[in-house]
Amino acid sequence: GRKRRSVVQEVAVFIPTIRVPVATDVVQPLRGLVSKELVDRLATLRTNVVALAEDIYHGDMSAVSELQRALEEYLPVVLGLTAKESRLEASVQFSWRTIDDDQECCLASAWYEVLSVVHMMAMLALFEANLKLIPRDGQNGTEKKVSEDSKKDVVDSLLRASGCLDYSVHHVLVKIPAQIKKGFPSYLQEGMLEAISIQSLAQ
Template sequence: MGCAVSVYRVGGNKKQLKIPLVTILVPSIRAPINSNFQKPLKGLVPKDLADRLTSFRNQIALLAQQTDVSAVPELLHSLEEYLPLLIGLTDQELGFRDLIEFKWKSVDERQEICVSDSWFELLSVVHMMAMLTLMEANSKLIPNQTVTTEELESTDNIRCAVDLLVKAAGYLQFCLHKIVPQIPPHIKMKLPVDLQENVLEATYIQALAQGTEMQLASAVESKNATLSVKRRLACEQLSYFGQAHYCLSTCQDLNGYGKKHLSFIKWKYLEAKAAAYYYHGLITDKGTEPSCHISAVCCFLAAEEILTESKKACLNFCLTVPITRAPAAWGAMKHLNKKIPETAAKKSQMYGYLLEQEKDLEVLPDLPEFELSLRADEYELPDKDVAWESENWMIPNQTLKTHLTDDEEDEK
């Protein structure tokens, strides 16, 4: 798998001079390898159609060599233009599904894969669209790899990041539910780790989790957001990251990059858990019974302990290869890094006598469960390109001599 080290380089030809900053993790990036569709499609489809397929795919491969995130919009546009043509190769009635070998590589160029199945190509293309969209979301929060509090906490940037996250989740959801079921078992077994179902699902849920994290950041900065709203968002974020962690941890073949992905989700899970206990403690403390105050103190102390663990998890994530940097605390965590220890110390002193008197009530309460509210954008494939209307094709007959000459030209 590619990873956050490639957040600001889509291709892998230039060395990265700076350790990249990560707010939104991009767990993998792969790019197509230059190809020529003329030979496998010769005599089956018009030459100009095979040329267009080759041209669009090779344009994507070329753009993927760009090292700046500014290339992402053009790359996404090229992928979207390629899709209507690619869809024709998946049409069962046309029968071209397994005629072409599709080659892809990870951006670090350590792993190549070649599969003769157009549904694999479709999966790779839509997955790449999802990863590029996550890259774009990260760039909205960390433009040019230089970060300030103002940039991270810009309402417009956060809103844009949420929109991109649910869009990326939509691509990944489509991969899971519409494309992967079309791929036969013997090919699924050959798929790289980042295209396997558990990892796709974990990344899809992670996108929603980080979207909820952005919503909580906005709520913390809003004067109108109530404690109940903040608690709900923190609890939802916790649920999403918990699900993502479960999906990823059940994957048997996690490589180095997969472990980096897992360490990121663990870090974010702990942050969300600390926030959820803190806000739950504030709400519980509004009760008038001694048990309410004792439960609140338990929540604050738990939040403080989990916050300490989250900082260790953040360091572990940053040091897991490939090395990355996390931005300075921002949003909810910028506020909570200070408030949680202060509140835990203050409330422990205030209600210390109750803790001594009612030791049997000193039990950490369960966090409330909420219906998860953030949903992925629905994604649908474009219509098949009209060039695939085979009744309009005019394919000239070839003599054996012409066919052999063409083969020699293809090999040059």
């Protein structure tokens, strides 16, 4: 009899818009307001994130992991600017752009920067899940079978993405004044973040 053709189904995770930071001068606005060491550290860490994020769409697992680590290192430093007593929350214009359509959003808000960083961590977790679900054979571009361990890793990545988005909604957005939020692109609005968080869990 005729052999039945096997159908290989490719499973992928939906990734909303990935946004990347745009080079921003953080030194000038903060000069004299905080220590030179802190300004230099903030500038160095952000510059590193900008550089690593540039080609992330073409990146592999190690590139994603490196960028995640850079974001995790940068986040607590930029959080320092949000402290009420520091009065630095609106001191720096932070700029981010979407990779797919190059739309840029620039706001003088450290909370916007924090939200953007956490959002990127979530998107990277989804991107990471895709890389695990669709592993490529480096030599000939053919797909390899996804192992059970990889599937567990994918679930971990999806949970991490959902956790980041949940944190964004309940711990970051609530700190941002309404007039600043008006300037946010649609994908940083509360409803969209919640929807993506739920979708991450559903996947």
